[in-house]
Amino acid sequence: MSRIDQRVAFFAIRRHGTTALDPAGEWTPEVRTETGWVSERPVCVGGEPVLRVRLDHPTGDGDAEIEILTNVPEDEAGAAVVAVLYRGRCAIEGAFHELTVARRCEVNTLGYPKAALFGFAVAVVGYNVLAALKAAMRAVHGADVVAS
Structure with missing residues (x-):
């Protein structure tokens, strides 16, 4: 992630359970989105925030909560916007899955x-x-x- 950041590029990557993070602050108050609740806190990965999304409906894998690591500046897209856009990628993945099967x-x-x-x-x-x-x-x- 630091190499992406060094190239002045942005990322939104889902954190899985095996990725260890050191919290560098408290969770912000939750914000409502169309699919659930979003809050964020900084972590020790270049000072980037991690977004926590509590979902109204679990993912296909049964996860009721997901975490997204991102370095998108707050003034470009807030936590709620990043979370909604990240969840939208499921439709694209579904299209490619269906294309693969077809x-x-x-x-x-x-x-x-x-x-x-x-x-x-x-x-x-x-x-x-x-x-x-x-x-x-x-x-x-x-x-x-x-x-x-």
Whole structure:
């Protein structure tokens, strides 16, 4: 993380249980977001804050709380904004998972980089068509019917 910071770049990385941190302050008061409650405190990783997000609904792994390490300046995006944007990445990961499954975990490269890029682009377009069809079906028949 310090190397990212040295390059004047920003990050928002989920902290997992094996990452040891030394708190350098107290948790701030919690702020309500669309998916839960967010608070932050500085930790001894270059003085960067860790955000704690208590979720209204657990993640797919059953976690009711997640922690996000970030070096995004407070004046650029506060803790609540970072937490909401980070949680939005789940939709992107879900799209890539569905794309991977639909393509049986591989995109045929055809032996050429440009062909690989074209094959990937076709797969993404295919995913977008599938997503549009599912959205239309949910609008007409309801999410419960389409999910099953």
